[in-house]
Amino acid sequence: MKFQGSDQYIATPDLMLAVNAALTLKRPLLVKGEPGTGKTMLAEEVATALGMPLLQWHIKSTTKAQQGLYEYDAVSRLRDSQLSGGEEAARVRDIRNYIVKGVLWQAFTAEQPVALLIDEIDKADIEFPNDLLREIDRMEFYVYETRELIKARHRPLVFITSNNEKELPDAFLRRCFFHYIKFPEAETMQRIVDVHFPGLKKQLLAAAMKTFYEVRNLPGLKKKPSTSELLDWLKLLVAEDIPLEALQSQDDKVAVPPLVGALLKNEQDLTLFEKLVFMQRHNR
Numbered sequence: 001m002k003f004q005g006s007d008q009y010i011a012t013p014d015l016m017l018a019v020n021a022a023l024t025l026k027r028p029l030l031v032k033g034e035p036g037t038g039k040t041m042l043a044e045e046v047a048t049a050l051g052m053p054l055l056q057w058h059i060k061s062t063t064k065a066q067q068g069l070y071e072y073d074a075v076s077r078l079r080d081s082q083l084s085g086g087e088e089a090a091r092v093r094d095i096r097n098y099i100v101k102g103v104l105w106q107a108f109t110a111e112q113p114v115a116l117l118i119d120e121i122d123k124a125d126i127e128f129p130n131d132l133l134r135e136i137d138r139m140e141f142y143v144y145e146t147r148e149l150i151k152a153r154h155r156p157l158v159f160i161t162s163n164n165e166k167e168l169p170d171a172f173l174r175r176c177f178f179h180y181i182k183f184p185e186a187e188t189m190q191r192i193v194d195v196h197f198p199g200l201k202k203q204l205l206a207a208a209m210k211t212f213y214e215v216r217n218l219p220g221l222k223k224k225p226s227t228s229e230l231l232d233w234l235k236l237l238v239a240e241d242i243p244l245e246a247l248q249s250q251d252d253k254v255a256v257p258p259l260v261g262a263l264l265k266n267e268q269d270l271t272l273f274e275k276l277v278f279m280q281r282h283n284r
């Protein structure tokens with residue numbers, strides 16, 4: 001099984017190498033990178049390319065590792081026990097009826113090999129990755145309520161993404177293959193844009209890309225716009241039929257681009273950008 005990118009997803013050679021290394025080692029692939037650099041989409045694309053169903057687990061600050069294994073629904077059991085019908089009574093007696101399977105359980109017991117995405121692991125608290133070490137390593141876990149051992153029938157292909165908001169524990173890192181998605185250079189970005197907007201006029205694209213990288217390289221930005229922001233912005237430029245001239249300033253100085261709200265998402269960054277434009281106009 002080899003991953004070679006897809007029609008919708010541009011994978012650089014080092015990214016393809018990382019995916020295939022994780023496949024060979026049978027270890028989770030830990031993908032880091034700025035938001036919007038295609039981490040989540042990578043898991044979707046690899047799963048599609050390899051013909052595997054993808055199970056997704058989106059992590060929040062309140063997510064606990066146990067939820068990925070199973071949860072015991074005591075509330076439903078109590079409620080059922082208060083309804084006194086004969087059928088309910090039989091149901092209530094068997095605790096297995098109140099064990100809710102988590103996404104790891106589903107991945108472990110699936111008929112065919114599956115891909116499993118643990119998305120934005122850095123959102124959870126610091127214990128979360130450590131709490132999953134054994135499950136990810138041994139591909140098994142124990143259900144105390146029913147005294148059952150759940151073992152993976154097939155080793156799932158695991159993707160773990162992180163936006164780098166928190167450091168991950170060393171013991172966890174040791175078990176993963178790591179890849180950092182660098183922000184795409186102009187040439188790669190051009191290919192990504194082509195995938196999304198095949199018919200875009202060359203000149204408009206060139207001018208938009210120039211503006212985009214100017215904005216991105218502005219020193220002191222709190223939040224740099226990334227791939228998904230560029231794609232949104234291009235979509236708007238096309239939808240609003242913005243003329244090429246609006247993107248090109250005559251004197252080769254930076255100007256505030258139209259629909260800049262697609263690129264800069266907070267007032268400090270906007271102010272910073274406007275100040276720069278103002279200073280340039282007045283310091284000739």
Ligand SMILES: Nc1ncnc2c1ncn2[C@@H]1O[C@H](COP(=O)(O)OP(=O)(O)O)[C@@H](O)[C@H]1O
Nearest residue numbers: 008009010035036037038039040041192227228
């Ligand atoms: N390499 C790429 N090829 C094609 N589209 C991409 C690529 N990288 C990012 N994108 C676009 O950017 C969007 C955001 O990607 P996403 O996977 O959600 O980023 P992340 O999970 O890193 O925040 C995707 O929906 C896709 O449209």
Ligand SMILES: [Mg+2]
Nearest residue numbers: 039040041119
């Ligand atoms: Mg994502």
